[in-house]
Amino acid sequence: MAVKNIQLTNVVAPSFHELHKVIKDVLYSSYWLKGGRGSTKSSATSVEIILGIEKDPLANAVVLRKTAESLRESVYEQMLWAIDILGLSEEYHASVKPLRITKIKTGQRIIFKGAEKPKKVKASKFRRGYAKYIWYEEVDEFNSMAEVRTINQSLGRGGPNITIFYTFNPPESATNWVNVEIEQQRIRKDVYVHHSDYTTVPIEWLGEVFVNEAEHLKKTNVDKYNHEYMGEITGTGAEVFKNVTVRAITDDELSTFDKIRRGLDHGYAGDPMHYTENYFDKTRRKLYIFAEIHKAGLSNLKATDAIKRLNPDNGAVTADSAEPRTNNEFKDLGLKIEKAKKGPGSIEHGIKFLQDLEEIIIDPYRCPNTKREFVTYELERDSNGNLRGDYPDKNNHSIDATRYALETLIKGAKTVKIKQKPKWYQ
Incomplete structure (x- = not known):
């Protein structure tokens, strides 16, 4: 041959x-x-x-x-x-x-x-x-x-x-x-x-023209060069979470998590209910997300059974406070529910807290829906292609549940107050 x-x-x-x-x-x-x-x-x-x-x-x-x-x-x-x-x-x-x-x-x-x-x-x-x-x-x-x-x-x-x-x-x-x-x-x-x-x-396979064009773009627009010639994912600028790492969280790591935080975002109509469990490493400012329940049309009884399987010791769950009747039903079924306090600016403050973490580690085997939502969550654009300032309220069930789980940490985080600009500046 x-x-x-x-x-x-x-x-x-x-x-x-x-x-x-x-x-x-x-x-x-x-x-x-x-x-x-x-x-x-x-x-x-x-x-x-x-x-x-x-x-x-x-x-x-x-x-x-x-x-x-x-x-x-x-x-x-x-x-x-x-x-x-x-x-x-x-x-x-x-x-x-x-x-x-x-x-x-x-x-x-x-x-x-x-x-x-x-x-x-x-x-x-x-x-x-x-x-x-x-x-x-x-x-x-x-x-x-x-x-x-x-x-x-x-x-x-x-x-x-x-x-x-x-x-x-x-x-x-x-x-x-x-x-x-x-x-x-x-x-x-x-x-x-x-x-x-x-x-x-x-270089003889590509030709000098190809290489010269690549090197010129490298000098004039390094982001375009990195994307087009180096094959890098440079982003569009709309990504909300740029600190996500997708990898398996080992059993050895899980065994060291001493304080588990739990959050629950209620499902509405066709929207799924999302329950999450995570661990926050304060020293290294890393969040580990390792358990989820993500399903639409789940009755409160079936949801309770599923949560109890992940949470056999009945640790406290911080849940969305917008549905008090649902929370009361969960309590009657034996869950230890704490209502999220939320309040004006809680979404923006919570997302900013998550963005500022050193790393958000998501186990894709245990939490495929969490991984999908965190990785694909983006700001929307207006008709002119400009980024909108608010966070979209869709495909964010795991993000909301995570905010609820970390609410006490988020509320205790230091915030920097911006001084009002003097009148002559306006």
Whole structure:
């Protein structure tokens, strides 16, 4: 096979050499490859797929983008490039109608699909084998992970060691679904997350013009440079909590938490009830959030049972005071409920307290909804694109419950009084 004479270092940038090893050893089933412009992540992915097809005669590939019209000029050409660079041009046949690449000797195929309607992306019948490789190029163009899962459920069956690649440039906003999703994927044992940028790529591969443009932007607009070329999530300026760390909180850590704080935000109609448990490290000003109940339509009796399972010693729970009847029912059912005092400015003061913490550590296994709300909570913009000054009252159930749990700390926090400006200044 001609590919044996190709040196990996000549076709894959140094930052992808470790990736090649873990793919070769079949250590993971999903690979999330993110990075900036010119990082060559798409090139590395296409090479790995061709190498896999050459190694396994039952391996076929499905390559997807959100829209079909973008396939030919991007991933189709990319796969042809990989075949050429590996010295296999004579062994593959490429067709445009339908958009397909076929290994002549075995009939193995690489097919290309647009996913405008994810539910209609059906598994393809292959003359030989199954779809061992699935590649989502520019996965951030999809609307949600739910769309991707729908497609995976259709394509991801038929044989062993199915490998899925997701390649993308991280969107600017930390609240974009793909940036949120990758943090969830990162903690899975079957997922490999890789980040790359152009600085590890040989300059002759990119060309001097590309490098010069990147370096010019670095001098003139470092935030844009960090986002576009380094693949960093620089934010939009609307994020409320920039001090959140998403990671598992270990049992050893939990065993050291000596004062647990509990908060409860009542559900209304379709809104979920949210119960939270957390620990505040005063010395290091770190908040650990490690337990939640988040559910809509939960009766007070069922909610009480669920809370008692997390809180068997019946520690005090600070609850939203806007529903005294609900609080009384919880008391009658045996919960030790304390009403949140709230008051004018309590929302702003509470959020400011949380923003000023050194770190808010959220366990994504125990508290997936808390993680989602804290990470995606943003200020809204007006019709001119300017940020509004008030905090949106939606998708903030865990945030409210956390404020209630910490109310005594928040009220005791020192505040700086701003002196009134003299009349001549106004």
